[in-house]
Amino acid sequence: MSDYLIGVLSNIGMIAFLALSAYVLLVTGSISFGQQAYFAISAYGSGIATAMWGWPLWLGMLWGAALAGLAAALVAVPTARLHGLYFAVATLAFAEMVRLLLQMLTWQIDVDGTLIGPMGSEGFREIRYIYAHDISAVQFMLLIYGLLGLVVGGLTLMERTRLGLALRMIGEDEIPAEALGVNVAACKIFAAALSGIIAGIGGALYAHLITYIEPALFNVMLGVHGLAYGLIGGLGTAVGPLLGVVLDIGFLESVRAFAGYRMIVFGGLVALLLIVRPRGLLDEVTVHRIVRRLIRSDHVAH
Amino acid sequence: MLALEGLTKHFGGVQALQDLNLKVSKGSIMGLIGPNGSGKSTTVNLICGVFGITRGRILFDGEDISRVPTHLRLSQGIARTFQNIRLFGQLTVWQNLWVAQNAPEQKHGEPFLRRWFGGSRRAQAQVQGLLEFAGLAHKAQEQASNLSFGEQRRLELARALASQPKLLLLDEPAAGMNMEEINDLKQRVLALRAEGKTILLVEHVMELVMGVTDQIAVLDFGRKIAQGSPAEVQQNPQVREAYLGTQAR
Numbered sequence: 266m267s268d269y270l271i272g273v274l275s276n277i278g279m280i281a282f283l284a285l286s287a288y289v290l291l292v293t294g295s296i297s298f299g300q301q302a303y304f305a306i307s308a309y310g311s312g313i314a315t316a317m318w319g320w321p322l323w324l325g326m327l328w329g330a331a332l333a334g335l336a337a338a339l340v341a342v343p344t345a346r347l348h349g350l351y352f353a354v355a356t357l358a359f360a361e362m363v364r365l366l367l368q369m370l371t372w373q374i375d376v377d378g379t380l381i382g383p384m385g386s387e388g389f390r391e392i393r394y395i396y397a398h399d400i401s402a403v404q405f406m407l408l409i410y411g412l413l414g415l416v417v418g419g420l421t422l423m424e425r426t427r428l429g430l431a432l433r434m435i436g437e438d439e440i441p442a443e444a445l446g447v448n449v450a451a452c453k454i455f456a457a458a459l460s461g462i463i464a465g466i467g468g469a470l471y472a473h474l475i476t477y478i479e480p481a482l483f484n485v486m487l488g489v490h491g492l493a494y495g496l497i498g499g500l501g502t503a504v505g506p507l508l509g510v511v512l513d514i515g516f517l518e519s520v521r522a523f524a525g526y527r528m529i530v531f532g533g534l535v536a537l538l539l540i541v542r543p544r545g546l547l548d549e550v551t552v553h554r555i556v557r558r559l560i561r562s563d564h565v566a567h
Numbered sequence: 568m569l570a571l572e573g574l575t576k577h578f579g580g581v582q583a584l585q586d587l588n589l590k591v592s593k594g595s596i597m598g599l600i601g602p603n604g605s606g607k608s609t610t611v612n613l614i615c616g617v618f619g620i621t622r623g624r625i626l627f628d629g630e631d632i633s634r635v636p637t638h639l640r641l642s643q644g645i646a647r648t649f650q651n652i653r654l655f656g657q658l659t660v661w662q663n664l665w666v667a668q669n670a671p672e673q674k675h676g677e678p679f680l681r682r683w684f685g686g687s688r689r690a691q692a693q694v695q696g697l698l699e700f701a702g703l704a705h706k707a708q709e710q711a712s713n714l715s716f717g718e719q720r721r722l723e724l725a726r727a728l729a730s731q732p733k734l735l736l737l738d739e740p741a742a743g744m745n746m747e748e749i750n751d752l753k754q755r756v757l758a759l760r761a762e763g764k765t766i767l768l769v770e771h772v773m774e775l776v777m778g779v780t781d782q783i784a785v786l787d788f789g790r791k792i793a794q795g796s797p798a799e800v801q802q803n804p805q806v807r808e809a810y811l812g813t814q815a816r
Contacts (some may be wrong), residue, residue: 428683430666434655441653444615446641446670446730549657553710560708 271402275474275512278409282467284477284494285403285416285486286460291495292424294436296349299340299356300464300491302363303333304484307465308472309367309383312392315473316381317374322394322473330465330473336363337461338350338454345453362489367480375385387477392472407471416463420503432456462489499547508546568593568765569614573623576609576789585789586623591782596756596810598776598797601786602809607769610786611736614767615647616640618772627734642670646732648723650739650769656712663711664694667729675732684786686702693702696727701725706728717748724755734765753778773800777801785809795813 283304290297311329314320320328344355373382383389395405423429434442435449442447472478490513498509512534517527542548569591576584584606591597599607613617616637624633640758655663668690672682681687701721706714707753714722720740727735737756741749749772749779756779759766770776776783776797783800785793787809793800800806 377689424612426684427686430658430662431683433655433657437655437657438653440617441649441655443637444617444641444647444669445726446673447666448636448638475784481613550710557708 266403268402271406273515273518275402275406276508277412278406279471279474280469280490280494280514281413281507281510282416282463282470283491284498285420285503286312286464286467286505287488287491288495288500288506289420289460289463290434291457291492291500292401292436293432293453294348294439295453295456296353296492297356297460298353298485298488298492299358299360301478301483301485301488302356302360303337303461303464304468304471304487304491305363305478306336307333307366307468308478308483309370309389310465312389312472312478313382313396316389317376317394319376322398324475325394326466326469328470330428332459333465334462337464338458341454341457345457353520357485359485360485362478364473364483367483373494380520388477389472390477392476392478395473396476403470405470405474412466413468416466417503417507418503424503428452428455490542493531496545497535497538499542499545499551501544501547501549501552505545505547568628570621571614572626574608574610574613574620575622575623576613576618577621582789584613587786587789587791588701589784589791589794591767591796592764593765594760594763595781596760596768596779597767598780598783599767599786600771600773600776600800603786605786605790605809607786608738611647611738611767611769611790613621614640614736615645617718634809641730641732642673643682644730644733645736646727646730646734648740648769649725649740652716652723654711654714654719654723654726656710658711659708660698660714661694661707662728663722663726664697665690667726668694668745670730697725697729700728716743720744720748720752728759732764734767735759735769736769738769739771741770741775744772746774749775757769 283300286296286300286303289376307329311325311331314325314328315322340356340359344352346541359525367383368386370383371385373380373384379391381391424433431442431452434447435452439449494509494513496509497505497512499505511530513531517530538545571587571589574584574587587606587610589597598681599610601607609618613620616635620633624631627643627645632640635643639663665686668686669682671693672687672690694703698707701724703718703722703725706718711722713721724740741752744752753775756766756768768776768780780797782794783797783804785790785800785803792805792809793803795803
């Protein structure tokens with residue numbers, strides 16, 4: 266496998282976490298423009314843990330994802346009552362706050378003779394864990410896809426439970442959901458925390474693969490992409506956002522024919538899809554049809 | 568069973584409901600009628616906790632539930648249907664009922680994780696029973712948005728019954744129905760009373776209200792102007808005035 270291919274696949278995998286985190290909230294009826302904040306919090310948190318404190322990678326990632334989940338839950342407490350545009354603006358404001366705070370964060374310590382740590386807007390270099398421990402690009406890619414598989418599988422299972430159905434009910438219509446005994450505020454905080462953790466896993470992976478992060482990476486465009494992937498790929502299943510990422514990064518970016526025009530094509534694609542398929546390619550109706558067909562062919566086979 | 572005491576709701580300057588006193592006794596059907604905008608749906612929404620109340624209180628089984636959070640009123644035993652059908656169209660018929668079955672599972676003491684992530688065989692059997700009650704067993708895996716209007720109404724009623732409520736609030740269940748469907752609904756409502764359910768029926772369709780209720784309360788501009796048996800209410804001059812205007816006398 267060429268280095269280029271491994272690079273693209275790793276990118277797709279990492280950004281997929283961001284797309285899935287936006288998806289969890291979209292399903293619950295909330296449009297967040299701030300998922301990049303949790304990606305960033307975990308990137309910094311896990312980077313600090315492994316590069317500065319010498320923690321092992323798994324613990325650093327756990328720590329980063331937990332921080333991101335906690336931050337998301339705390340943001341959800343005051344924003345759970347907001348809808349539509351108001352929620353979108355509140356999450357965007359929070360994410361910009363995080364980005365600006367990271368620009369001010371300067372904290373370096375001496376690790377084996379070199380100063381390591383975030384340097385404000387100049388960023389955070391030398392998050393070298395995977396190089397120091399001889400983890401190859403292929404191995405790291407397998408780690409990304411292993412975790413991605415766990416998240417997608419977990420979400421798919423969750424969506425079949427009452428909890429998962431309750432989240433979709435909230436996304437459709439809150440008042441009858443509440444009349445059916447669903448604690449809407451608690452479910453929204455749960456969904457937010459879950460989305461923060463998922464974005465956090467992606468952020469931690471990102472920091473360790475790239476080894477250098479800076480606040481400017483986590484601007485609103487990153488969040489907009491995360492959001493758009495779910496809208497393109499579809500909101501009927503957790504596989505939808507993955508399809509969105511593959512279409513954009515895997516296809517538009519890799520096919521060099523669009524070089525330089527990628528964002529124009531991408532923007533047009535989003536606009537077109539929102540008009541003809543407002544809930545994405547794999548929307549609920551399509552997913553339902555596919556599932557029924559699978560069940561039926563299963564019956565025939567037996 | 569249900570007692571509203573001085574129930575009042577203001578929306579800004581609009582007095583949607585003024586000092587409503589109403590008692591619904593166990594196992595009876597109370598009708599709530601009145602012209603558009605008289606406060607019928609507001610009453611239902613206050614009992615369910617969709618809106619907070621301005622003044623007064625709601626007693627249910629002798630307990631003040633005015634401050635009980637909305638989502639907990641179902642497990643207290645209060646379920647409702649909506650004036651304009653509000654099903655979850657993306658979900659299947661079965662899924663619509665499955666989530667609603669959560670409240671009785673809570674009552675039966677199923678642990679939290681089991682209720683939200685699993686679900687008992689008993690609950691599955693009950694959903695199956697509800698599907699048959701609604702005549703939708705063959706459409707269990709259909710998306711709710713694909714059902715016909717009448718089927719959606721039946722599903723919504725089944726969904727309200729899924730929580731095994733003591734009190735059922737029906738907000739204009741016959742709206743948009745033809746005579747045949749209304750008769751079918753009438754039979755279902757009477758069957759529910761025979762099972763011992765208490766029902767508050769908000770309705771414009773007089774064939775249904777006059778046919779099934781034990782008592783009727785009449786609202787006009789947010790105030791109760793009359794209460795009595797269907798025959799008494801029909802004779803009441805104030806009621807006639809509210810509906811037909813003074814000229815019609």
